[in-house]
Amino acid sequence: MPERSPLDLPEDHPFGPHNLPYGVFTTPADPRPRLGVRYGDHVLDASAAARATGSPHAGLLAAPTLNPLLAAGRPTWQAVRAEVRAWLTAPEHRAAVTPLLVPLAEATMHLPFEVADYVDFYASEHHASNVGRIFRPDAPDPLTPNWKHLPIGYHGRAGTVVVSGTDITRPSGQRKTPADAAPVFGPSTRLDIEAEVAFVVGAPSAQGAPVARGDFREHVFGLCLLNDWSARDLQAWEYVPLGPFLGKSFATSVSAWVTPLEALESARVAPPARTHQLLPYLDDTADAQDAPDGLDLRLEVAINGETVSRPPFAAMYWTAAQQLAHLTVNGASLRTGDLYASGTVSGPEPDQLGCLLELTAGKGPFLADGDEVTITAWAPGPDGTRVGLGEVTGRIAPAIG
Template sequence: MTDTWVEEAAGSLFDVDNLPYGVFSRAGEEPRVGVRVGDLVLDVAPVAAAEMLDVHHVFQEPSLNPLMAEGRQVWGSLRTWLTGLLTDETERDLVEPHLVPVADVTLHLPVEVADYVDFYASLEHATNVGRIFRPDAEALLPNWRHLPVGYHGRAGTVVASGTDVVRPAGQRKAPSEDAPTYGPSQRLDIEAELGFVVGTPSALGSRVAVADFADHVFGLVGLNDWSARDLQAWEYVPLGPFLGKSFATSVSHWVTPLEALAAAWVDLPGQDPTPLPYLADGSPRGLDIAVEVEIGGQVVSRPPYSSMYWSPAQMLAHMTVNGASLRTGDLFASGTISGAEREQRGSLLELSWGGREPLADGRTFLEDGDTVTLRYTAPSASGGRLALGEVTGTVVPAV
């Protein structure tokens, strides 16, 4: 990597080996695409117009969807161009006037979400949840090691980091109760996850192979799948999550391009039995991404994404194996990231073991006023680390 002339960025978690995309606006101006470098946002549209790029118009749009729809070849070319702008001293006079402090802009939801699918790809998380919810049965259901289990969520309630989360209400029934009651969730939880954003669509009736993952996935976001565990426990049999999940899913403002994570790929811990051929990937690849979960200013967990059982490419292949088409802006998530140790569990359900083992501060689930922040870092091409976009949300009382 060539050093950047942007002094605020050099050596930071947002150096030129990162360059995530987002959507920003300034007072009195329309939202448009920007690229983060250090604690600055590059307003790309005027620079692209000045250099007469064929795709300069995509940077004037209020979402990343038009840019993502251009496809992998364009994504790579733009990344090379942006890196050159920020490392070549001769480009400084052109670029520097269009660098704006992050603190001076408003950040928006970066993607117009088409469909949202959430998976259940951590062996440790699935095992823990099975033991908590079904203590007298096998922790894993018979299908779990054969396919990436998932559910189709609600795209319309995917919100940008910083959006308040209203405590959901609904039906809940404790095992000791004879009948369900209605009211605000008493067991509101978080799930520390990664989200994968689709750029290139696929045709209805076709399938996306494991090997074609990078042709379709534009980048990654941090993701918090807020969960109402009491609503979930009562509703999820036999069809799975519904109202316990659909009230809010928070994603980061910044989308980290897949190319920025080239140094983060690692082998998965192992899969047994061997997956069916359409899921076979030789040596399935995961990502060495470290996650930090902070609640009320205190770090409560550090889940490792490298411990996941199912790979991102396998999730995408399974999601389309029946011929379901991809659309630009589709979002699919990893499911809760949990490791083998207690301090690596990515949800309060697991950290408090279903509410029976309070955390050090006495909490079991989220209280009104709690602010949750998820942070992510990964190895960078320069040998250091880069940051993915963080995700923050504050719980406000039920209406």
């Protein structure tokens, strides 16, 4: 019986022709970083396939990162996606493309794009309410007064964004509990995760020119999974009055695969009902049903192989389109490779909480050295299929010194 071709996938495979996420990989036989497209349990060498088929986009796909493709804009994204699908499904390309499929187990994945800026939001009402109850138990409202009026966020550190599989060194810094007379210095004792979804900007914008909510898909190429590692003890001591700093900036992990927004049309859903009148640049109530910006993504968080939570992204109050509009409304420009994250994804149920702070009501335990955290996700695809969103994994290494 002839061996089955890697091009012949079951129709319901989560990494079939309806998905086609991009990454950057090397192999032992060829250490040059190059663009790949995941197909089943293989990686298509996109640069080699473009050369073999005479693609007009061979130059873009020959780059060692996704940035040139990201910068090319949506018409090019769509044209390249159509080409890649044809390479993998059209009979006339089989002979040329089959040798260019590398088993996933033989590929080493790298950070898929050069990160320009990194912003993290706080878009889950369930997460924000739970954290508010933990830190402000006597407050009449767990949400801050501005929360329902604008997407709250902070600027993080782009230089410490790392690809899935990178070990995370336990950070050290100042911390002070209410019982301490003065702050002490040492390794964080309350190291936490935050299960998030991040959006990758492709087409830039001019400084001084806000990007309208309706132009979201003209600028954002796709999404990836993200773990916003958080040292809660460092964060608690430093965050007043200017917000997160060293408690967040030591590392942020992203998945190796960037899923194009074009693959997620079947996952679009209406966001939660708005309880406050939004200013015009954020107001999406007219589009909530016909052209919704919410996404039905199903996350799963595992620690040392044991599932601890299944957060639903569909419950996020603020959408990625609203976040982009708010990020630029003051005239801030977008750059190719900008990364902005959703904030912790949490749902209304106890098994839907996206961080240990919530899962343990602030009491712990938090992460120990050697713990490995894996966040996976999928989304509904066309005709009952699933769109696999890969995974982001990190293992905690001991503090240095």
